[in-house]
Structures are given as C-alpha cells and as structure tokens.
Amino acid sequence: MTLRPILIHPDPRLKTAAQPVAEITDEIRRLADDMLETMYDAPGIGLAAPQVGQLHRLLVMDAVKEEDAAPRPMVLINPEVTWASEDRSVYEEGCLSIPEQFAEVERPAEVEVRWLGLDGETHAERFEGLWATCVQHEIDHLDGRLFIDYLKPMKRQMITRKMQKLKRERARG
Numbered sequence: 001m002t003l004r005p006i007l008i009h010p011d012p013r014l015k016t017a018a019q020p021v022a023e024i025t026d027e028i029r030r031l032a033d034d035m036l037e038t039m040y041d042a043p044g045i046g047l048a049a050p051q052v053g054q055l056h057r058l059l060v061m062d063a064v065k066e067e068d069a070a071p072r073p074m075v076l077i078n079p080e081v082t083w084a085s086e087d088r089s090v091y092e093e094g095c096l097s098i099p100e101q102f103a104e105v106e107r108p109a110e111v112e113v114r115w116l117g118l119d120g121e122t123h124a125e126r127f128e129g130l131w132a133t134c135v136q137h138e139i140d141h142l143d144g145r146l147f148i149d150y151l152k153p154m155k156r157q158m159i160t161r162k163m164q165k166l167k168r169e170r171a172r173g
C-alpha cells in the first residue's frame with residue numbers, strides 16, 4: 001500500500017464530476033487500499049478518489065468514533081443515495097482537501113445508500129449520525145462538490161483565500 005498525496009482546494013479536479021467505475025480491476029483494488037491507508041494516516045474519516053486525483057466514483061470511509069472500538073473500513077464504488085430523511089442534522093464538517101477549516105453544514109439526518117463493493121456485489125445500508133454526514137460529504141466529492149459550497153459566498157471566499165495562501169507556502173517549501 002502507498003500513501004497518495006491529497007489534493008488541496010482550489011484544484012480543478014476537485015470540481016469535476018467523477019466517472020462511474022465500469023469494472024473492478026486490480027488498479028481499482030489498489031486505489032481503494034491506498035486510499036484507506038491515506039485516510040487513516042491523515043487522519044480522516046472519509047476520502048473520495050478525486051481527492052487523490054483519480055476521477056473515479058469510489059470512496060472510502062470509517063466513521064467509528066469510539067477510540068477502543070474496532071475499525072470499520074468501508075469501500076463504496078458507484079454509491080448512490082436512494083433515500084434521504086426529511087429530518088435534518090447539523091455537523092461541523094472538515095475536509096482533508098481543506099485542512100484546518102471547519103464549518104457547520106446541514107444535511108439529511110439519515111440516508112440510504114446503494115453501492116458496489118470490492119466483492120462485486122451490490123450493497124445497501126441506512127446511515128445515521130456521523131456516518132450519514134460522512135457518506136453524503138464523500139458522495140458530494142464524486143459530483144465535484146465541496147462542503148464549502150454550502151456556505152455563504154463570503155465565508156467560502158475567505159476559506160479559499162486561506163487555502164491559496166497555504167498552497168503558495170507549501171510550494172515554496
């Protein structure tokens with residue numbers, strides 16, 4: 001497994017809709033493994049393929065919060081929200097592509113998602129709490145949407161300027 005560099009906003013690849021995965025190849029398996037390792041290393045609770053520059057509809061997540069609980073690494077290929085609750089919930093979200101910036105985002109409190117697993121089978125599950133927020137945030141990435149797109153323009157521009165500055169500093173190294 002290999003750690004992959006995570007793209008930092010603004011980057012055109014983070015604004016591009018990703019393509020469905022047509023076949024689970026060795027390349028896709030390797031990508032999923034690398035993304036899980038990259039996510040745990042960051043550390044984060046979710047990572048979408050466009051964040052490592054791969055425009056495939058694939059995401060990984062593990063939103064287990066309890067420190068001594070067993071990890072639950074999940075790989076979702078071509079995920080689709082098939083149902084969303086009318087109940088909404090607000091979470092303070094962050095993003096590995098927008099380091100150290102957090103903001104409250106309101107989303108459906110529960111969602112049902114259907115996806116293709118690495119086993120080639122179709123899976124479906126209802127997510128709630130942090131898992132629901134996480135899976136919606138990651139699916140947004142596959143559509144080229146970031147959590148800051150839900151914020152008021154002023155706040156979004158402020159965060160974008162901070163990220164541009166961070167990228168310049170990193171480039172100077």
Ligand SMILES: [Zn+2]
Nearest residue numbers: 094095096097
């Ligand atoms: Zn994100």
